Every structure is written in structure tokens, then in C-alpha cells.
Amino acid sequence: MFRKSSRRPLALLAAATSLVLVATACAESDREGSGGDDSEPFVFASAGDISTLDPFFTSDGETFRYSRQVFETLLEHESGGTEIVGGLAEDWEQSEDGTEWTFYLRDGVTFHDGEEFNAEAVCANFDRWFNMTGPYQDGNNSYYWQTIFGGFAENENEDLDEPRFESCEATDDLTAVITVSEYSSVFPGGFSLAAFGIMSPAVIERVADEEITGEPGSFTLPAYTQEAGTVAGTGPFRVTEWNQDQAEVTLERHDGYWGEPAGFETMILRAIPDENARRQALEAGDIHGYDLVAPADVEPLEAAGFQVPTRGVFNVLYMAYQQETNEALADLEVRQALAHAVDRQRIVDTILPEGGEVASQFMPDTLDGWSSDVRTYEYDPDLAQRMLADAGQEDLTVEFCYPTDVTRPYMPAPRDIFDVIAADLDAVGVTVEPTTYEWTEYIPRTNAGDCDMYLLGWTGDYNDAYNFIGTWFSGPSDEFGLRDEDLFEAMAEASSNPDTGQRIAAYEELNEQIMEILPGLPVSSSPPSIAFAPDVVPPNVSPLTQEAFREASWQ
Structure with a gap:
């Protein structure tokens, strides 16, 4: 057997342990010395409501935010x-x-x-x-x-x-x-x-x-997945109410929790889909924190005394091609032309938060397996027009889908991002037919391949390249209309290789292979921000967006 919980050098482990002890002592001091009343409910606004009380049946981040506090x-x-x-x-x-x-x-x-x-x-x-x-x-x-x-x-x-x-x-x-x-x-x-x-x-x-x-x-x-009181985990909070009419979940501190007790007696997760409404609710004191701060709101909130920590980059936004819904997109030259048509740097500069960057492949450069040798697609509208003409698609029409009622860590402003891409495609002669869906319908629609092109992305679940590229390209996919057995076999071989060095090298080759096939265009990676009121001791923010709210308390 190989022991898996002690992988750091001892000196680094000791240093990390010391930092944790200092941080814990500071947090405990804050709680003991504060005038905050832990019985006052802490209200946190997210971009959407949860979908179920049983986390097994979902894949959405808002439900997982709730479930990590309970299970x-x-x-x-x-x-x-x-x-x-x-x-x-x-x-x-x-x-x-x-x-x-x-x-x-x-x-x-x-x-x-x-x-x-x-x-x-x-x-x-x-x-x-x-x-x-x-x-x-x-x-x-x-x-x-x-x-x-x-x-x-x-x-x-x-x-x-x-x-x-x-x-x-x-x-x-x-x-x-x-x-x-x-x-x-x-x-x-x-x-x-x-x-x-x-x-x-x-x-x-x-x-x-x-x-x-x-x-x-x-x-x-x-x-039972809709009725509070029917589920039970071991987490620092237990769920006591889910008011679906108000899109609000109430959690209460579990006094029998095995670890450090939660700093709040009651925590309320409230869905406020509009990012401006979330900011206004924080400014008015109706909530005490919210996620996915609009990039333009970060500096004004900080100037007003609010806390706006930024997470590390651990996501990617992409523009997907569905190669079976629209037969023109089955032509690699057409997909390449559309990639050259999009000014991704303009999206980064005008829409994303500071620290955002153009993505060259379907994973952030913070992961082992990212390759510096992938084929890139620079913004070149003249080249895009010539390639479309060579492919016989000067008058190409595509349906382009985007969500209307949500912001995601990798996609802070879906409509704004769509508008930039649509204008770029129009400039090279492509007719874009926009189609919008609410988030609850958007994911099933895109998963089923109902959209010619669409915006979507991924925030990593754990620190391995396969969690990104394997999520999309390990087997036949209706999302992309991708049927590439050579790619699937190479992905399976890489994932099953126990040699870390060989596996990372294989991931680099896979990224190069994917960008030659071009099932979609990686657009950007961005560091999402989260905001808290001045009187809150925030939890440590996570690049995985996996905050443990038991760490938070009143100042």
C-alpha cells in the first residue's frame, strides 16, 4: 500500500502546519474578541437556487455550495x-x-x-x-x-x-x-x-x-429531495428549510459537529440571479456576502469598505461547435475560420476581471499537462473571411445559444460576451441567430446538442488535467457532436497510466491533439471575486469555489 495523505516534503509540511495554526488562532481570536452575535443569521447570495437537497442528483455549483455545508x-x-x-x-x-x-x-x-x-x-x-x-x-x-x-x-x-x-x-x-x-x-x-x-x-x-x-x-x-428535514449529513450545518418560492435555503449550526463549530448559528443561502441586484442587496445590508462580483464592481465595493477577495484562476470558458446539428461545422476549415474571427483579447480586456487571460486550450495554465506547443488561433478577420470563402461558407448561418439568468465563475456576463462574439462573426459575414435559455434548461439543451454554437465552461473539481479535458473529450459527446475514437483511446490510455510523469506528458500531447481537432474555441480563464460585508470574517476563498462557511463569523 502507498500512503497518500503525506505527499509534501517535511519542511514544507511543517511550515504549512505552522501557518494553519497561526491562521486558526487568529480566527479564534477574532471570534472571541468580536462584538458580533453569532445568532444573527448570515445571508449569502448566490447566482441561482439549488436544484435538490440530495447532491448526488446534480452537477451544478449552487447546489454543491449548499451541500458542502451539510454533507x-x-x-x-x-x-x-x-x-x-x-x-x-x-x-x-x-x-x-x-x-x-x-x-x-x-x-x-x-x-x-x-x-x-x-x-x-x-x-x-x-x-x-x-x-x-x-x-x-x-x-x-x-x-x-x-x-x-x-x-x-x-x-x-x-x-x-x-x-x-x-x-x-x-x-x-x-x-x-x-x-x-x-x-x-x-x-x-x-x-x-x-x-x-x-x-x-x-x-x-x-x-x-x-x-x-x-x-x-x-x-x-x-x-424527499425537495423537503427540508428529510436528509441528514455529518456537516457543520443541517438544512431546516427550503423556500423554493423565495429561492432561499436555511441552514442551522449542527451542535454535534465533530470539528470546529460553525461561526454562525444560522446561514441563509438566497438566490439573486442578477449581479447588480446582488451588489445592491449587499450595499443595503440585506445580505452579508455574495458570489461572482461583476468586474466593474470590485473597486467601488472595496472603496466603500466591503471585502472583495479574488479566487485563483481555475476555470476555462469556451465557445463550442456542434458538428452534427449544423453540417457546416463538421468542416475543420470552417471551425478554424470562426476561431480566427473572435477577438478574445477584447473579451478579456473589456469584460473579465483583472487577471483574466485568453485561453489557448481547454484547461488553465496552472495545471500540469498544459502545453506550450498547441496550435493557436490568433484574431485575424481577414483570414477568417478567406477561409470561409475557401470552404464555400461565405453566407454561413449559425444558431448561437447563451444563458440569460445566471453568471458563472468562468462567464461573468454571458450577454456581453455573446455580443462581442456575435459582432465579430457578423464582421466576417456570418449570420448569427441568437437563442437564449434559462440556466435550468440551458444545460440539458447544450448537453443534448440542440445548439449549433454556444458558450459554456468549467471550474475544476480537483487538481488534475483529466478533470478538464476528460470531462469533454473522453468519449462520444452530443455536446460537441464529437466522434473521434483515436482521441478517446488516447484519453483512456493517459488516464489509466499510473506513472505521473508519463501521464502529464500524455496530457500535453492530448491538448495539442484537441486544438488540432478544434471541437470548440477556448476563450478565457478568469479569477472570480466574492464579496463580504465589513463586519464579516470571511472563509478562506477557494480557487475551486469550495468555500467552507463554517470558517466564517461576525467580526
Whole structure:
């Protein structure tokens, strides 16, 4: 077995430990010395409402923000960073071939409903996910399971992958052994995903017969996923109310939490889709923090005394081509022409926050596997026009989709970004037919390949290149209409290579291969900002947008 929780040199580890101790002492001093009343609700505004109380059934960041406060995973990321550390597992090991993962669990942890946390509880969750059937196997309802663990015990759809998960065994009360079929670079990062928050076995038993109703594209999740009080995790907060009419979730401090208690007795997550309305609510004192600050608002807020920390860059925005919806986009020369038509630097300079940069590939340059040798597509409208003419597409018409009611870390102003791209395409003779959807419909539409071209992006879940390029290009994709078996095989080979150096080199080659194929145009990477009132001690901000609000308190 290889021990996986101690990977830093001892000197660096000691220095990091000292910094953590100092930071913890300062935070405790702030709490003890402040005049803040921790019973006053802390209200935080996000760009959208959550979609479910059970995080397994979603892939959206707003639901994960809620769920990380309520549920915990076997592994998590260090506060404010991307290093994987213990979560509900204090320590862990992997076998030499990477197929057996042994988790040594924390003692004395209880769920919100009083149930004991142990290895049997861990396996009850994994067995539940693995044995899901019917609509639960639809990719919209089990996206992250299929991404990390493949298919199910009994695949009911021939398009599903063979399962990578094999078993979970409780070898003693505080030791869980999870076996997978092959080494994969998705581990150990996959064990940190919010979708795999551990739920009380009593809840699992109670909802075992609940069913998803409806048809693909319009599924209705079971009632328990909508009703507060029906779920129980081990996190520092428990959910007490979800007012869907007001798009507001209320969390209360879990006094039986195993770790440092949350600094707020009550936390309210309120959805305010419009970024101007979020800023105005903070200025008026109606909320005490909000996410995805508009770049133009950062300096005025700071000048007014608000705190506006900026996260590190860990995302990418792209303009996708759907090669089957519009046959013209199946022509590589057309895709290249459209890439040369877009002035990405203007988007960075006029729309993105300071620190934004043009993306040359489908991952940020902060990750190992980023390549300096990819083919690039400089802004050149004259070249774009000539290439379109050579391809016989001087009068090309494309439907272009973008979302209307949301901002994302990689896409702070969807309409503004669309307007720049649409004007650039119009300048080279392309007719753009805009189509807009609300976010809840936008993702299913783009996933299904309903748009010729569209804007979308990704914020990394964990620090591995495969979490970016593997998300899009590891298999056939309706999003891009991509059917490139050579690419898929190369991606699988890279991900399953246990040699770190060889795997990183393979990722570099894959990035070069992807930019030759050009399934879409990487547009930019940007550092999203988050704002807090002057009387708040903020949590450490995370480049993964995985803030732990238990760290926050009143000044």
C-alpha cells in the first residue's frame, strides 16, 4: 500500500502546519474578541437556487455550495487551496496498482439525525449509488457517478460504460475499502466530489423505494429531495428549510459537529440571479456576502469598505461547435475560420476581471499537462473571411445559444460576451441567430446538442488535467457532436497510466491533439471575486469555489 495523505516534503509540511495554526488562532481570536452575535443569521447570495437537497442528483455549483455545508465526503481540499486532504477519512492508502483504496475514518462522528458514522455507513452510500436503476441511470440524474465510477451493477442502457466501481467493504468499524476495476487519474480526486457526500443510512433506508418520474429532459426527482428535514449529513450545518418560492435555503449550526463549530448559528443561502441586484442587496445590508462580483464592481465595493477577495484562476470558458446539428461545422476549415474571427483579447480586456487571460486550450495554465506547443488561433478577420470563402461558407448561418439568468465563475456576463462574439462573426459575414435559455434548461439543451454554437465552461473539481479535458473529450459527446475514437483511446490510455510523469506528458500531447481537432474555441480563464460585508470574517476563498462557511463569523 502507498500512503497518500503525506505527499509534501517535511519542511514544507511543517511550515504549512505552522501557518494553519497561526491562521486558526487568529480566527479564534477574532471570534472571541468580536462584538458580533453569532445568532444573527448570515445571508449569502448566490447566482441561482439549488436544484435538490440530495447532491448526488446534480452537477451544478449552487447546489454543491449548499451541500458542502451539510454533507461531507471521504476526502476534501485544503482550506483555500487545491491539495487533497482527509475529510471523513482521516487518512487513506491506495494499492500499488491503484485499484484498492483504504479509508481510515474519523471516530466520534454522528449524522444530523443521531445515526453513527462508520464504515458501514460509507458502504451503504456507495452500494446505493452503484445499484441505482431506471431513470436514476440517466446522465442528468447521475452525472458524477458515471464520470467517476462508470456504469451500474446492472446497466439498463447499452450506451452506459462498464462500471469502474466494484465493491465497498467495511473491514472494521472505522475502515472502509473501496475497490475499482482499474487505475484512473480520477482518483483520489473523485472521492472529494460534493456529489458523493455521505448521507445517514437511516435516510437511505427510508427513501429506498422513492422513484424519479417523468421523461428525459423533464424528470421530477423524488419528494424527499425537495423537503427540508428529510436528509441528514455529518456537516457543520443541517438544512431546516427550503423556500423554493423565495429561492432561499436555511441552514442551522449542527451542535454535534465533530470539528470546529460553525461561526454562525444560522446561514441563509438566497438566490439573486442578477449581479447588480446582488451588489445592491449587499450595499443595503440585506445580505452579508455574495458570489461572482461583476468586474466593474470590485473597486467601488472595496472603496466603500466591503471585502472583495479574488479566487485563483481555475476555470476555462469556451465557445463550442456542434458538428452534427449544423453540417457546416463538421468542416475543420470552417471551425478554424470562426476561431480566427473572435477577438478574445477584447473579451478579456473589456469584460473579465483583472487577471483574466485568453485561453489557448481547454484547461488553465496552472495545471500540469498544459502545453506550450498547441496550435493557436490568433484574431485575424481577414483570414477568417478567406477561409470561409475557401470552404464555400461565405453566407454561413449559425444558431448561437447563451444563458440569460445566471453568471458563472468562468462567464461573468454571458450577454456581453455573446455580443462581442456575435459582432465579430457578423464582421466576417456570418449570420448569427441568437437563442437564449434559462440556466435550468440551458444545460440539458447544450448537453443534448440542440445548439449549433454556444458558450459554456468549467471550474475544476480537483487538481488534475483529466478533470478538464476528460470531462469533454473522453468519449462520444452530443455536446460537441464529437466522434473521434483515436482521441478517446488516447484519453483512456493517459488516464489509466499510473506513472505521473508519463501521464502529464500524455496530457500535453492530448491538448495539442484537441486544438488540432478544434471541437470548440477556448476563450478565457478568469479569477472570480466574492464579496463580504465589513463586519464579516470571511472563509478562506477557494480557487475551486469550495468555500467552507463554517470558517466564517461576525467580526
